[in-house]
Amino acid sequence: MTDRTLNFQSGDSSSSKTVYRASWVCPVDQPPIENGFVEVNKEGSDRRTISNVGTFANYNGPSESVVDLGDGAIIPGLINAHTHLEFSDLPRPLGRPGIRFTDWIRLIVESRHASNQDSPAKKAEAIKQGIAQSVKSGVVAIGEICTAPFVLNDYVSDAPVSMLHFLEQLGSDQAVLADKRSELTEHLSANQRDSNGQVQSTFGASPHAPYSCHSNLVQQICQIAANQNSIVAMHLAETKEERELLDSSSGDFVELLKNFGVWNPENFGPQRSILSTLQTLSACDALIIHGNYLDDVELDFIAQHRDRMKIVFCPRTHDFFRHDQYPIKKIVQRGIGLSLGTDSLASNPDLRMFEELKQVAKTFPQLATQQILEMGTINGASAMGLESKLGTLTVGKSAAIGFVEQNELDPAKQVDQWLLATTSTCRRIEI
Ligand SMILES: [Zn+2]
Incomplete structure (x- = not known):
């Protein structure tokens, strides 16, 4: 029309x-x-x-x-609270629907090597494609997990879209702490002030996931982010295998980390759990990405800290991995802010955010349209600190x-x- x-x-x-x-x-x-x-x-x-x-x-x-x-x-306008735009040149998701998560991670790593995705020009082009596709489909703000080296210019486009750049950090050894500290401090110091002197929080931090980050690295990132008043986004409770790793130091992830030569048994043990990670995250404004397998105690903890902690659900990616049914009812009942994201083209056929809302409506017909619309708009804006301007x-x-x-x-x-x-x-x- x-x-x-x-x-x-x-x-x-x-x-x-x-x-x-x-x-x-x-x-x-x-x-x-x-x-x-x-x-x-x-x-x-x-x-x-x-x-x-x-x-x-x-x-x-x-x-x-x-x-x-x-x-x-x-x-x-829609808010895509979680994606990785550097994968936006992938023609289709990696692997078949229902793929074992650790096999998918192997494909991600292979894909990066094969396509030389770390090439600066290729990465910049993928990001531009991703932004264009997002904006065309009604997106006005993006929670982007970006990787070092971070180049702000890669994200400059004519499209009027607000970006929140979460710098991804990972490392299973404490030896990385000093380098990661200076890398993140520099990233967050780039937060710019608008004409009224207000900090525009366009830069955030992202400890990748419990299986890829030393617990001290997660702690360091949260401390720096809290000091800088920046938001943190972390993949958490995404798979059953992640729970198995944290609960009993066993399962697919042990094999994966050994294959990659980064298995560090001292990083996993009784001191490490989903709940302890949530406690660390509660020191700052935090987005729990996925949270597919959060249990009642963990959801209660998030609910107690719901002014600072929110959850991002990626519906079509959830479907791609054939996860157990998402605990949407438990999250909503506890009054936890739930927003939506596409995740990347490595697990989703496109970046059309509206399809995520439709997927929620299809999967959870008991939810009201208004409630789902809030997830795709004002909840995402609140999660990204943009509620006074968008949503x-x-x-x-x-x-x-x-x-x-x-x-x-x-x-x-x-x-x-x-x-x-x-x-x-x-x-x-x-x-
Ligand atoms: Zn992700």
Whole structure:
């Protein structure tokens, strides 16, 4: 469907506000509005903000132009809270669905060698492809796990997208601590200040996972991040095999780490557990990536620290690995902030965030559409410290807007009956 422009007064170049009208508007911070509009203030070239939201029949503001998007729903731009853009040039996920996790890690390592993905130009190109694909499908902010050497220029694009760069660090030996300390301190010191002197938290830290990080490295990263007021993202409780490694120092991961020549038995033992890792993470603002196999005690701990600790679920990647059913009900019941991510193209066919929302709707039909929409928008914005600018269609927030449409739309249906249906698609509205 193409955008139709009504009442467009082409002769008036002083126009500073545009009204986007659609059969539905889902602001997320209030109930859906039938035949609604979102007004955008375009005054000043750098920041375009939402200046009004409501029912189109009641709109009487000074609109120079109205863009009628037709049948569909205007929603806040989507937040992809977890991905690894450097894999965005992979043509398809690595391995078959249901692959053993440690075999998949072997394929990741092989793929990096085979495609020489560490080549700076190739990495930069993959990142650019990933950003373009994300933005096209309605994404306005990305929680990106980036690897050293980090090159900010790789992420510079014309696309208006907020990036939070979590620097990935790993190492099973304490000998890496000094180097990792200076690497992370430098990364986080790049946090820039906006014109009001406010730190824009665009740089974060990521201890990769318990199986790849020495416990002292995780601790060091959390201390540095806490001092710098930066967010930490860590893969945790992703597989049963990870639990087995931490619970009994046995299983697939021992074999994998031995194969890679990085098995360090002193790093695993009674002192090391998912819960002890959570305790370390609770020193700072932390995103638990996946959390597929968190038990009740661990979920209770996160719930007790829910102002600082949140969980990111990657629905299609979860499906790719054929994990046990995600503990979504337990997470939601405890009031833990749950946001969504695509993870990378090594375990997902594309970076279309909206497909993640649809996957949640398909897998958990008992969840309300509004609840799933919150996971893909405001919850992700909160997880990334961007809730004052993104995540809802609210006056004063950035005009970062998505539009959901579907060909078989029945006008008699309420928006929550079709928004996340399999035939719905999402695109970003260019403001
Ligand atoms: Zn990941």
